[in-house]
Amino acid sequence: MILHIDFLDETDKLTDKDKEFISTVLEKAAVIENTGAAEVSVTFVTRERIQEINSEYRGKDKPTDVISFAMEEGDEELHIKGADLQRMLGDIIICHDVAKDQAEDYGHSIDRELGFLAVHGFLHLLGYDHMTDEEEKIMFSRQEEILSSLKLER
Structure with missing residues (x-):
């Protein structure tokens, strides 16, 4: 596997099917983006929790759908001779309730919305x-390329 994904579900709404789906989406994104061996954390939070995070880190006191925190900043890479290190890309935080509302508003499946949010957050990382x-x-061109390759068009 090219991508290791750590899941945390603070909502108790995430199913094994959801985890498998998000894993498939992010693994495809990692292949298309040629990340090499990497790790990412995906956390599902409540509407209230994502509003707290959005307020604290972005100065926007309202719920949002996805927030990313990248571990790699700038263009410098760490190279250790003879070491094959896995990259830690960062954290993707998704609000399942906002995703569900948006899927209904846009008239597509929750899978399409969760896939979009996961890819969007991943590309930010x-x-x-x-x-x-x-x-x-x-x-947005990269997002659509990845989503289309998974047959997740609108």
């Missing part, structure tokens, strides 16, 4: 962003 139109075009 790899340094993609959408602060400018050009960054958004690049990031």
Whole structure:
């Protein structure tokens, strides 16, 4: 396996099927993005908890769907001669309730929404962003490529 995923479910709503699905989505993203051996943490939280995190780290006192915290910053890489180290990419935090609401609003499945949020968070861990139109075009193109490869189109 190219990607090790640590799951934490603070909602008690995550099923084994959900974990398998998110694993499949993120493993495909890791292959397409050529991450090499890597590790990521995926945590599912309540609406209240994601609002606390969003307020504390982004200054936005409202619930959101996904937040990522990257472990790798900048362009420097650590190289140790003779070592084959696994990269720790960071944390993806998803609010299952917001994802469910958004799936209903957009008229697609919860799987499609969870897949989208997982890929979106994963790409942020790899340094993609959408602060400018050009960054958004690049990031959203990568998202759609990954989601399409999994047949998760809207």
